[in-house]
Amino acid sequence: MSSDSRPSRRSFLNASGLVLGALVGERLARAEELTPKSEPLRRFSFEPPVVPVNCAVIGLGDQGREILRALATVPGAVVKTICDTHRPAHKRALELAPKAKATTDYRKILEDKEVQAVWVATPSHLHKDVVLAALAAGKHVYCEAPLAHTVADARAIATAARKAPQQVFQVGLQRRANPLDLHIFGLLRLGILSRLSLVRAQNHHRTSWRRAANTRERQAELDWRLDDALSPGLSGEIGIHQFDLVSWYLRKRPVSVTAFGGVMAWPDGRNVPDLIHATLDYGDGVHLVCSASLGNSFGSAAETFLGSDGTITIQNDHGWLIKEADAPTQDWEVYATREAVGSDVGLVLVANASRLLQELRDPTKLRNFDTKGALYYACESFLQAIRAGIRSAADAQDGLDATVVALTVNEALRTGTKIAFRKEWFEIG
Amino acid sequence: MKLVSGPSGEALSCFACEAMRTRFEIVLADDRDPIFLRAAAEQALAEIGGVEAMLSPYRPGSAIAAINNAPVETAVRLDPVVFGLLSQAAELTTRLEGAFDLSVGAVTAAQRGFIAAEGTAPGASALRLDPTAMTATRLTASVRLDPGAIGKGWALERALSILRDLGLTNVFLHGGTSSVRAMGPGPVGRGWKVALPDADPFELVDRSLSVSSSVAQLFASDAGRCSHIIDPRTGAPVTRPLTAAVLHEDGVVAEAISTALIVLGPAGVDLVRHAFPSATVVRLAPA
Numbered sequence: 001m002s003s004d005s006r007p008s009r010r011s012f013l014n015a016s017g018l019v020l021g022a023l024v025g026e027r028l029a030r031a032e033e034l035t036p037k038s039e040p041l042r043r044f045s046f047e048p049p050v051v052p053v054n055c056a057v058i059g060l061g062d063q064g065r066e067i068l069r070a071l072a073t074v075p076g077a078v079v080k081t082i083c084d085t086h087r088p089a090h091k092r093a094l095e096l097a098p099k100a101k102a103t104t105d106y107r108k109i110l111e112d113k114e115v116q117a118v119w120v121a122t123p124s125h126l127h128k129d130v131v132l133a134a135l136a137a138g139k140h141v142y143c144e145a146p147l148a149h150t151v152a153d154a155r156a157i158a159t160a161a162r163k164a165p166q167q168v169f170q171v172g173l174q175r176r177a178n179p180l181d182l183h184i185f186g187l188l189r190l191g192i193l194s195r196l197s198l199v200r201a202q203n204h205h206r207t208s209w210r211r212a213a214n215t216r217e218r219q220a221e222l223d224w225r226l227d228d229a230l231s232p233g234l235s236g237e238i239g240i241h242q243f244d245l246v247s248w249y250l251r252k253r254p255v256s257v258t259a260f261g262g263v264m265a266w267p268d269g270r271n272v273p274d275l276i277h278a279t280l281d282y283g284d285g286v287h288l289v290c291s292a293s294l295g296n297s298f299g300s301a302a303e304t305f306l307g308s309d310g311t312i313t314i315q316n317d318h319g320w321l322i323k324e325a326d327a328p329t330q331d332w333e334v335y336a337t338r339e340a341v342g343s344d345v346g347l348v349l350v351a352n353a354s355r356l357l358q359e360l361r362d363p364t365k366l367r368n369f370d371t372k373g374a375l376y377y378a379c380e381s382f383l384q385a386i387r388a389g390i391r392s393a394a395d396a397q398d399g400l401d402a403t404v405v406a407l408t409v410n411e412a413l414r415t416g417t418k419i420a421f422r423k424e425w426f427e428i429g
Numbered sequence: 430m431k432l433v434s435g436p437s438g439e440a441l442s443c444f445a446c447e448a449m450r451t452r453f454e455i456v457l458a459d460d461r462d463p464i465f466l467r468a469a470a471e472q473a474l475a476e477i478g479g480v481e482a483m484l485s486p487y488r489p490g491s492a493i494a495a496i497n498n499a500p501v502e503t504a505v506r507l508d509p510v511v512f513g514l515l516s517q518a519a520e521l522t523t524r525l526e527g528a529f530d531l532s533v534g535a536v537t538a539a540q541r542g543f544i545a546a547e548g549t550a551p552g553a554s555a556l557r558l559d560p561t562a563m564t565a566t567r568l569t570a571s572v573r574l575d576p577g578a579i580g581k582g583w584a585l586e587r588a589l590s591i592l593r594d595l596g597l598t599n600v601f602l603h604g605g606t607s608s609v610r611a612m613g614p615g616p617v618g619r620g621w622k623v624a625l626p627d628a629d630p631f632e633l634v635d636r637s638l639s640v641s642s643s644v645a646q647l648f649a650s651d652a653g654r655c656s657h658i659i660d661p662r663t664g665a666p667v668t669r670p671l672t673a674a675v676l677h678e679d680g681v682v683a684e685a686i687s688t689a690l691i692v693l694g695p696a697g698v699d700l701v702r703h704a705f706p707s708a709t710v711v712r713l714a715p716a
Contacts, residue, residue: 096509371490
């Protein structure tokens with residue numbers, strides 16, 4: 001479609017009004033009436049009652065506090081207890097959960113019959129003992145990704161979770177619960193890109209990845225990411241979410257991986273690479289080419305799926321579809337908003353666009369704001385799974401799969417060899 | 430990290446990030462291990478980025494964006510940290526007799542072309558804060574929060590708290606040079622030297638400095654060139670060219686006062702003196 005024939009926002013809203021009018025049996029709304037600024041309908045605050053779930057968070061570093069921030073706004077989440085072995089960490093966490101009790105011993109949480117759900121956000125090499133004890137104590141468990149720093153520990157966790165089918169186990173592969181990622185998953189399943197040929201992913205930041213502490217001992221504890229005996233590396237700490245996204249979207253595991261990298265930006269004595277570049281072969285000619293670094297923040301985190309009919313690119317919880325000129329047109333594209341994506345023009349992808357239209361809200365404008373962040377949705381979906389007694393958004397198998405892929409990328413990087421994934425690596429005992 | 434020298438050759442470690450459409454900088458006068466100093470500064474800068482994620486009306490998922498875009502009369506649940514800031518802002522609105530108000534964001538944003546103008550300013554009473562449910566509710570469509578006036582000051586306070594907890598006691602931070610926070614005796618023991626335009630430098634010790642100006646950002650209107658600062662009591666942009674500089678031990682308070690003084694003009698100095706005895710108005714003069 002040429003730019004001249006693009007529908008204006010006004011025509012889009014008029015068209016939306018036609019659809020909406022037909023849906024709700026009202027008179028056809030004019031475009032002006034549909035814009036949020038006029039807010040023609042006065043609404044009343046209504047939140048359906050939810051069954052409260054008593055929660056605890058173990059590990060109060062950056063991720064633990066982000067979990068608390070999310071839980072503070074998730075309906076029905078009652079944070080009873082927070083835990084960190086380092087008592088000073090309680091102070092900042094209690095800002096986010098002022099009614100919670102604080103403890104340095106996670107076993108007290110597990111002994112508390114009132115606590116139903118436990119988030120494990122300790123360093124990944126400490127996950128296993130806590131998760132196994134929590135499952136043994138009958139708790140529902142949300143374990144941050146990766147499951148562990150070794151495949152053996154990850155498998156032990158996944159096995160224990162599978163042996164507790166009455167308890168919900170969710171891995172912190174949070175994008176599996178994120179509306180935009182789910183929306184794009186649906187588009188890909190519909191074959192909107194036709195034959196997928198290449199996936200690119202990057203995760204670039206400008207940070208030393210070190211943590212400061214008042215004592216040398218505490219400093220060493222906090223810098224576990226830089227200890228190659230304990231660290232899952234960039235691949236396990238940040239790349240894992242992209243490996244999981246691609247495996248989830250493609251509904252398959254990679255066949256093999258090659259990788260290179262090293263300590264490039266921060267030659268301060270560390271031996272965990274601060275730059276990695278990996279290629280994962282997913283079979284049938286599809287490859288994931290990805291990089292992660294701590295030396296340069298350009299582009300931050302992004303994923304791009306390239307197919308024979310077009311490209312979908314995702315960045316900062318925004319998504320765009322860039323069509324090839326000869327690709328077939330879908331009905332909804334006529335109504336979509338177009339934006340510049342580099343030198344191309346992309347259709348803006350909006351999760352829940354139909355719902356927003358039914359609420360007389362402009363999806364294009366609200367795409368920036370009608371999100372609460374992937375972690376919020378992951379926490380919310382975990383609680384919903386507990387209430388409903390259903391499978392979680394990311395279960396033990398998903399967690400083991402993603403962890404095995406991430407740790408194997410590290411191994412390919414360390415050995416400088418191409419590694420073929422073996423089916424038994426992904427099997428839960 | 431950038432290493433610079435103090436006035437007598439003392440080593441100062443400088444770190445920076447981009448946030449809230451400006452550059453934040455942290456200067457540490459400390460001779461400890463540079464790796465430790467960088468790690469500490471990164472944690473503080475990350476907190477500044479976190480504040481932007483919480484407060485920016487233009488960031489997906491921010492608490493302020495959620496409030497602004499929720500339908501009228503719909504309660505938005507907040508985390509206690511953001512709720513605390515909004516509560517403090519509401520108290521400051523009262524103490525400053527309405528001359529400072531976060532809910533004038535609609536007018537500000539309209540001038541910048543983000544949304545259509547709503548007309549008159551809504552007033553703080555049009556935002557309901559419920560401390561039990563920890564929610565904020567817009568009572569009229571014209572309420573659109575813009576914490577830009579105090580956001581930088583709050584970010585600096587939170588960053589400073591992290592550095593203090595790590596044992597750093599000689600620190601200088603600023604956001605875009607108009608929001609400044611100093612802690613400790615400075616590089617040579619007499620405080621951190623700062624200067625306003627066309628004035629002698631002075632030493633800043635354990636206080637915040639906030640500078641507001643009605644001519645920092647101008648836009649064209651039917652009435653001529655107007656300020657980005659709005660009188661919340663009328664909804665009209667400030668027209669008189671003024672600069673206000675205020676010292677206070679809390680950066681949020683300093684920023685609210687300096688903004689309010691632009692609105693109130695010289696008549697506001699007495700109000701500030703009575704309502705905020707520990708504040709110092711360093712400058713209130715034509716810009």
